[in-house]
Amino acid sequence: MRRAGALGAGPHVLEADGIRLAFGTRQVLADVYLRVQTGQIVGLLGRNGSGKSVLLQTVFGARATPDASVRVNGRRAVPAFAQPGLINYLPQVPLLPPGASLRQAARLLRVDAEQATAGFPELRAQLGQGPGELSGGTVRLLEVLLLLHADTAFSLFDEPFSGIMPVHVEALALIMQQAKQRKGILITDHRYAEVLPLCDAVYLLHQGRLRQLGADPRAELRDYGYLAT
Numbered sequence: 171m172r173r174a175g176a177l178g179a180g181p182h183v184l185e186a187d188g189i190r191l192a193f194g195t196r197q198v199l200a201d202v203y204l205r206v207q208t209g210q211i212v213g214l215l216g217r218n219g220s221g222k223s224v225l226l227q228t229v230f231g232a233r234a235t236p237d238a239s240v241r242v243n244g245r246r247a248v249p250a251f252a253q254p255g256l257i258n259y260l261p262q263v264p265l266l267p268p269g270a271s272l273r274q275a276a277r278l279l280r281v282d283a284e285q286a287t288a289g290f291p292e293l294r295a296q297l298g299q300g301p302g303e304l305s306g307g308t309v310r311l312l313e314v315l316l317l318l319h320a321d322t323a324f325s326l327f328d329e330p331f332s333g334i335m336p337v338h339v340e341a342l343a344l345i346m347q348q349a350k351q352r353k354g355i356l357i358t359d360h361r362y363a364e365v366l367p368l369c370d371a372v373y374l375l376h377q378g379r380l381r382q383l384g385a386d387p388r389a390e391l392r393d394y395g396y397l398a399t
């Protein structure tokens with residue numbers, strides 16, 4: 171295993187344990203256990219409102235819950251974002267600061283923008299521009315590339331493929347496969363057809379609990395009302 175962020179040589183294991191979250195009387199997460207290891211891409215699927223985003227926010231540490239235990243290699247890491255080189259997170263909403271150029275945003279994340287955009291000549295040509303001047307899909311593509319190239323052991327992606335055209339989704343899937351040599355990746359995205367073949371393990375979040383999908387994930391996704399046919 172190659173170097174995985176400031177944590178040094180892996181493998182490393184990120185575990186979130188006993189995560190419970192309620193809004194009023196609605197229990198959104200009920201005792202969730204999740205495990206991601208460097209060298210793995212783990213998928214998280216679930217119906218709208220099932221709690222995928224709040225789970226990622228909780229693992230990252232952006233949403234505090236009293237019961238949440240997040241561990242790295244068995245040692246408590248709460249909030250995870252405070253540990254150097256441990257984790258980065260792409261929220262469902264735009265990440266990049268509106269006032270900075272893409273190149274400046276890359277510098278903030280300590281990523282070489284030229285290196286991160288190798289293979290995407292159109293994107294490279296736009297690095298001097300800011301997010302407000304570019305299309306939504308272009309900005310999303312750069313956000314995903316920057317977090318994949320950043321030197322952290324784990325990356326959490328909330329709808330990374332949103333708005334990105336198919337040819338670039340395919341390219342990103344390949345780059346994710348390469349990045350998992352040095353990272354653990356957790357991805358939630360409704361583009362299940364792209365997500366399923368990419369993942370080493372896939373979980374379905376249903377009624378507050380995580381279930382790992384087995385050999386016939388599409389059948390299970392139909393059973394739980396995520397897929398129609």
Ligand SMILES: Nc1ncnc2c1ncn2[C@@H]1O[C@H](COP(=O)(O)OP(=O)(O)OP(=O)(O)O)[C@@H](O)[C@H]1O
Nearest residue numbers: 193198216217218219220221222223224225262360
């Ligand atoms: N601040 C909040 N106050 C009250 N309820 C909230 C709050 N944030 C989230 N929720 C509720 O928690 C539930 C889970 O939301 P979340 O955004 O995690 O869903 P999701 O699985 O990511 O959905 P989607 O697939 O639509 O993105 C939803 O029912 C949502 O309305």
